[in-house]
Amino acid sequence: MSTVLVFLEAKSDEPTRLSLEALAAGVRLAAETGSQLAAAMVGAASASGFAMLGGAAQIYAISHPLLARYTADGFTAAYAQLIAKLQPDFVLFPHSYEVRDFVPRLATRLTRVLLSDVIGFEVASGQVTADKVTFTRQLFQGKLNGHYRAASPAPVLASVQAGAFRADSPSATTATVETFTPELDAATIRTQPGEPFRAAAQTVDLGSAPLIVSVGRGIKDEANIAIVKELADALGAELAASRPICDAGWLPMERQVGSSGQTVAPKMYLAVGISGAIQHLVGMKASQCVIAINKDENAPIFEIADYGIVGDLFEVVPALTAAVRKAKG
Amino acid sequence: MKIIVAIKQVPERDARIRIDSSGKWIALDDIEFRMNESDAYALEEALLLREAHGGEVIVLSAGPERVGQTIREALAKGADRGIHILSDSLASYDALGVARLMAAAIRDEAADLILTGLQSDDLGLGQTGVILAELLAIPHSSLILKIEKTDTGIRVLRELEDGWFQQIEMPTPALLTIQSGNTRLRYATLMGIKKAKTKELRSVEAASLGVDAVPSVTLDSVALPSRQKSTQMLTGSPAEAAAKLVEKLQQEVRVL
Numbered sequence: 001m002s003t004v005l006v007f008l009e010a011k012s013d014e015p016t017r018l019s020l021e022a023l024a025a026g027v028r029l030a031a032e033t034g035s036q037l038a039a040a041m042v043g044a045a046s047a048s049g050f051a052m053l054g055g056a057a058q059i060y061a062i063s064h065p066l067l068a069r070y071t072a073d074g075f076t077a078a079y080a081q082l083i084a085k086l087q088p089d090f091v092l093f094p095h096s097y098e099v100r101d102f103v104p105r106l107a108t109r110l111t112r113v114l115l116s117d118v119i120g121f122e123v124a125s126g127q128v129t130a131d132k133v134t135f136t137r138q139l140f141q142g143k144l145n146g147h148y149r150a151a152s153p154a155p156v157l158a159s160v161q162a163g164a165f166r167a168d169s170p171s172a173t174t175a176t177v178e179t180f181t182p183e184l185d186a187a188t189i190r191t192q193p194g195e196p197f198r199a200a201a202q203t204v205d206l207g208s209a210p211l212i213v214s215v216g217r218g219i220k221d222e223a224n225i226a227i228v229k230e231l232a233d234a235l236g237a238e239l240a241a242s243r244p245i246c247d248a249g250w251l252p253m254e255r256q257v258g259s260s261g262q263t264v265a266p267k268m269y270l271a272v273g274i275s276g277a278i279q280h281l282v283g284m285k286a287s288q289c290v291i292a293i294n295k296d297e298n299a300p301i302f303e304i305a306d307y308g309i310v311g312d313l314f315e316v317v318p319a320l321t322a323a324v325r326k327a328k329g
Numbered sequence: 330m331k332i333i334v335a336i337k338q339v340p341e342r343d344a345r346i347r348i349d350s351s352g353k354w355i356a357l358d359d360i361e362f363r364m365n366e367s368d369a370y371a372l373e374e375a376l377l378l379r380e381a382h383g384g385e386v387i388v389l390s391a392g393p394e395r396v397g398q399t400i401r402e403a404l405a406k407g408a409d410r411g412i413h414i415l416s417d418s419l420a421s422y423d424a425l426g427v428a429r430l431m432a433a434a435i436r437d438e439a440a441d442l443i444l445t446g447l448q449s450d451d452l453g454l455g456q457t458g459v460i461l462a463e464l465l466a467i468p469h470s471s472l473i474l475k476i477e478k479t480d481t482g483i484r485v486l487r488e489l490e491d492g493w494f495q496q497i498e499m500p501t502p503a504l505l506t507i508q509s510g511n512t513r514l515r516y517a518t519l520m521g522i523k524k525a526k527t528k529e530l531r532s533v534e535a536a537s538l539g540v541d542a543v544p545s546v547t548l549d550s551v552a553l554p555s556r557q558k559s560t561q562m563l564t565g566s567p568a569e570a571a572a573k574l575v576e577k578l579q580q581e582v583r584v585l
């Protein structure tokens with residue numbers, strides 16, 4: 001019987017939401033390929049988080065003092081050893097920053113290429129071999145989808161994009177947690193990671209703002225931010241931005257929305273000149289109403305927008321500001 | 330410090346995406362190309378390090394003839410020399426194949442540091458640099474914002490999720506993948522552009538590097554994404570569209 005192995009990531013011993021989404025992808029892939037599901041996570045087998053890995057027939061607690069803090073060398077060696085032991089046909093990961101960091105190295109060690117950041121897969125009916133599954137991933141920052149297939153024998157490695165699969169509510173697991181102790185040598189870990197830290201304290205809390213107007217690179221120049229600010233003021237909304245705007249210093253970093261900034265869920269999120277790259281979308285997808293103004297009718301932001309205006313923001317934004325002011329009297 | 334910067338030429342950001350007749354890639358006939366964004370930041374970090382500590386900056390790029398322009402652009406910005414892995418069929422290699430070509434082309438350079446962008450704007454695999462590190466058996470770190478030289482190697486600043494950061498100490502030689510946006514990019518000066526014409530740009534045929542092109546993953550087809558949500562498009566002149574949106578904000582979204 002073939003095996004789907006899902007590696008989950010833990011934060012404070014609990015699997016991350018993204019990991020549970022990867023597990024959900026694994027549950028589906030196992031069902032559709034007639035495989036058994038195994039799940040693994042770094043941590044002590046006694047940790048409560050393992051109870052959340054419902055659906056897996058086998059659960060492994062990867063346990064070793066040298067894995068206490070993430071290093072690419074340590075995790076690559078440990079994961080490679082579990083893969084060698086289980087000989088899975090498919091190996092799934094959450095597409096986290098950690099996975100981005102070391103799984104390409106792990107795949108290379110197995111002479112494979114990771115299918116990174118996949119948003120879905122399709123199993124050819126009646127076929128279960130690894131090369132019969134088509135994985136879809138985004139190209140050109142979401143403007144195009146690519147359909148990929150493994151051309152080499154198992155294992156197939158894929159990491160799952162945030163939000164692409166719905167995390168199932170954890171079902172109680174009946175599987176016992178088995179401890180897997182990899183053989184690791186401190187001398188082979190070449191990097192010394194420091195303690196994670198946060199940048200300066202935040203003074204704007206976009207997370208609680210009911211209305212947000214967010215500006216992206218379509219604004220072209222720092223001086224033009226003023227027209228978006230006027231719209232935000234007219235609406236009584238907070239001003240936010242995509243990353244390039246904050247990188248350029250046009251707005252402070254604390255106003256950045258996205259995977260490396262803040263996560264927001266306002267009643268209304270109005271995106272002006274923002275293309276809708278996944279790293280931006282993960283920060284605002286939960287908004288109740290998304291409105292996009294973009295000159296490109298194929299911009300990915302329209303895929304998640306409730307209302308859209310295709311047009312030049314330099315014409316639409318001032319017109320909208322005027323209309324809002326008029327409506328407010 | 331001897332630093333190699335791997336750069337990729339990609340379609341310009343606002344390029345119109347049309348699928349070509351093979352159904353496997355986009356039509357490239359009327360497309361402008363430029364240096365991949367995060368690679369431009371990798372080049373900038375390399376030039377800053379050379380300015381601070383001396384040494385040499387070598388740019389490396391793989392692709393057809395036209396890639397030469399992007400290498401010249403990097404030379405014009407201040408890189409010392411270039412290596413061009415010439416191939417008209419780079420798409421027949423997967424990320425491991427491309428990294429193998431790169432490893433074969435630079436192994437003898439014995440660089441102290443290899444920098445790449447963190448992902449390409451077209452394929453977005455985000456892997457080539459990390460794979461290259463494994464092939465060269467050197468340590469790596471990804472999503473790097475800052476590099477400092479230390480007595481024993483380097484100290485780098487790595488971006489984590491949700492606004493968190495981390496310092497990492499590592500020995501050299503090492504490979505780093507660079508995140509966009511942490512510095513201002515320099516422009517090529519007229520003088521730089523003139524000088525670039527005389528700088529060494531060595532071409533190596535991909536086929537001469539002894540790398541097996543058999544991929545372990547293949548891109549079978551591409552397609553325009555289908556909309557998951559039905560977006561109500563508000564049409565008309567800017568004033569008309571604005572009026573329609575205000576109506577929605579009042580009656581449906583109820584925020585006005």
Ligand SMILES: Cc1cc2nc3c(=O)[nH]c(=O)nc-3n(C[C@H](O)[C@H](O)[C@H](O)COP(=O)(O)OP(=O)(O)OC[C@H]3O[C@@H](n4cnc5c(N)ncnc54)[C@H](O)[C@@H]3O)c2cc1C
Pocket residue numbers: 141215216217218219241242243244245256257258259260261262272273274275276277278279280283293294295296299311312313314342447448472
């Ligand atoms: C690890 C990682 C973390 C990241 N974290 C974040 C993050 O936290 N937040 C974030 O936002 N990004 C993040 N990014 C970057 C992200 O991938 C995108 O590059 C970024 O979101 C793009 O910003 P943008 O949409 O403003 O710019 P672009 O993608 O350049 O889009 C500009 C848009 O403006 C439109 N436009 C141009 N001119 C006009 C006009 N006159 N009128 C109307 N529309 C116009 C264009 O059609 C285009 O759609 C991250 C990337 C990585 C790799």
